Amino acid sequence: MRKAALVLAMLVPVVVPVHALAGDGVEESAATIAHEVGKPLRAWSEGELDIHHINTGRGEAQLLILPDGTSVLVDASGKTVEHPPFSLPSKPDASRPPGEWVARYAMRALPEGARAIDYALVSHFHGDHMGAIAADSPRTTLGGDYRLSGFTQVAELVPIARLIDRGWPGYDYPEPIDNPTVNNYRRFIDWQIRNRGLEMERFQPGRNDQVRLLHRPEAYPQFELRNLYANGVVWTGEGNGTRNLFPPLESLARADHPTENKLSLAFRISYGAFGYFSGGDLSSIDEETASDPPPWKDVEPPVALASGPVDVLKANHHGSWDANGIPFLAALRPRVIVVASRAEGHPAANTYRRMTSRDVWPGERDIFITNVSPATFATTYGVENAASTQGHVVVRVEKGGATYRVFVLDDDSEAMTVKAVFGPYASN
Ligand SMILES: [Zn+2]
Numbered sequence: 001m002r003k004a005a006l007v008l009a010m011l012v013p014v015v016v017p018v019h020a021l022a023g024d025g026v027e028e029s030a031a032t033i034a035h036e037v038g039k040p041l042r043a044w045s046e047g048e049l050d051i052h053h054i055n056t057g058r059g060e061a062q063l064l065i066l067p068d069g070t071s072v073l074v075d076a077s078g079k080t081v082e083h084p085p086f087s088l089p090s091k092p093d094a095s096r097p098p099g100e101w102v103a104r105y106a107m108r109a110l111p112e113g114a115r116a117i118d119y120a121l122v123s124h125f126h127g128d129h130m131g132a133i134a135a136d137s138p139r140t141t142l143g144g145d146y147r148l149s150g151f152t153q154v155a156e157l158v159p160i161a162r163l164i165d166r167g168w169p170g171y172d173y174p175e176p177i178d179n180p181t182v183n184n185y186r187r188f189i190d191w192q193i194r195n196r197g198l199e200m201e202r203f204q205p206g207r208n209d210q211v212r213l214l215h216r217p218e219a220y221p222q223f224e225l226r227n228l229y230a231n232g233v234v235w236t237g238e239g240n241g242t243r244n245l246f247p248p249l250e251s252l253a254r255a256d257h258p259t260e261n262k263l264s265l266a267f268r269i270s271y272g273a274f275g276y277f278s279g280g281d282l283s284s285i286d287e288e289t290a291s292d293p294p295p296w297k298d299v300e301p302p303v304a305l306a307s308g309p310v311d312v313l314k315a316n317h318h319g320s321w322d323a324n325g326i327p328f329l330a331a332l333r334p335r336v337i338v339v340a341s342r343a344e345g346h347p348a349a350n351t352y353r354r355m356t357s358r359d360v361w362p363g364e365r366d367i368f369i370t371n372v373s374p375a376t377f378a379t380t381y382g383v384e385n386a387a388s389t390q391g392h393v394v395v396r397v398e399k400g401g402a403t404y405r406v407f408v409l410d411d412d413s414e415a416m417t418v419k420a421v422f423g424p425y426a427s428n
Contacts, residue, residue: 036418041407055390058090059075266280277314285298341373406423
């Protein structure tokens with residue numbers, strides 16, 4: 001009984017602002033929070049799982065510190081060009097390109113003594129995730145024949161030991177990929193393999209051992225990173241089995257081939273009772289057509305069903321209008337949603353409404369958005385009630401995974417200053 005009461009107490013939203021906290025059972029939290037707000041985020045410690053959603057205003061980047069200190073960088077942000085009105089302020093400011101801000105963030109957040117990012121995952125081949133290359137992008141100073149943005153820029157400052165994407169080695173699905181950003185990235189890979197010992201792999205749906213704990217796996221048997229999906233291939237939920245969602249490419253006109261966002265890789269992290277979903281720019285709703293789009297284009301629901309419910313969801317496609325559909329959200333039932341925004345319309349009015357509807361799934365939920373523009377405040381109804389609308393969002397899971405907290409960090413400086421603390425939440 002005692003244990004059940006404890007769990008129930010934790011399910012009650014215990015949330016800042018600090019002055020709102022009161023009553024039995026939360027005073028300790030209030031004291032802890034008061035101690036933490038306004039100060040730098042305490043460094044990661046062994047056993048904790050940290051998930052940093054880094055806001056550069058220019059794309060997505062998530063840095064994960066796994067319980068034994070293994071590090072994973074999922075995407076590296078990277079659109080450098082301002083495209084009014086579809087842009088948000090660069091963070092902390094425009095004095096450095098986004099990939100460099102991500103690298104500097106990583107140097108602050110990586111465990112003491114870490115010499116490299118252990119794994120880098122490229123969710124898909126778009127510039128706001130991997131780093132867009134323009135004619136004036138700076139060249140590497142390491143010696144290779146490539147330019148710097150996103151991942152290639154991160155590697156200039158912090159070595160990347162292993163790189164995993166959806167295309168290696170042929171980069172030919174669903175057709176050969178040929179654009180300045182990917183061509184530059186492939187020259188980077190070739191050079192890094194030859195000169196830095198980079199290990200390169202293609203993301204394989206179904207596996208739970210492609211990204212693994214490298215230092216003390218025996219200490220954390222309750223940790224797993226499961227590859228759920230990429231390139232139309234989804235985990236069946238049994239062993240490492242997979243199935244294809246897409247019909248054979250030969251049966252499709254080229255114009256009907258799956259688009260890049262729908263090929264994004266998705267994974268689930270499990271740590272004890274805690275669950276986290278990340279799926280790049282996966283989407284549900286397809287472009288408007290006179291006839292109904294074929295069902296296979298709705299890739300979100302089968303991926304969410306392969307995952308099962310999670311505590312924390314990184315929203316697909318920056319919370320855009322075409323993503324985070326009802327069946328997807330209903331299958332994941334997140335307690336916390338992080339929207340990594342990079343433009344006006346993030347999150348979109350219809351998407352935010354789905355995320356907040358108790359008809360889609362029951363219970364409380366808190367939504368953290370890395371950046372909300374004035375235009376989005378004016379058009380996305382209710383977004384001002386989100387838990388946070390500005391700042392890096394850090395999910396810190398306690399050792400063993402039973403509870404977690406969410407920290408919002410000031411994104412105007414590199415001081416890692418805690419603006420607000422939410423939780424503890426009980427993992428389900
Ligand atoms: Zn994107």
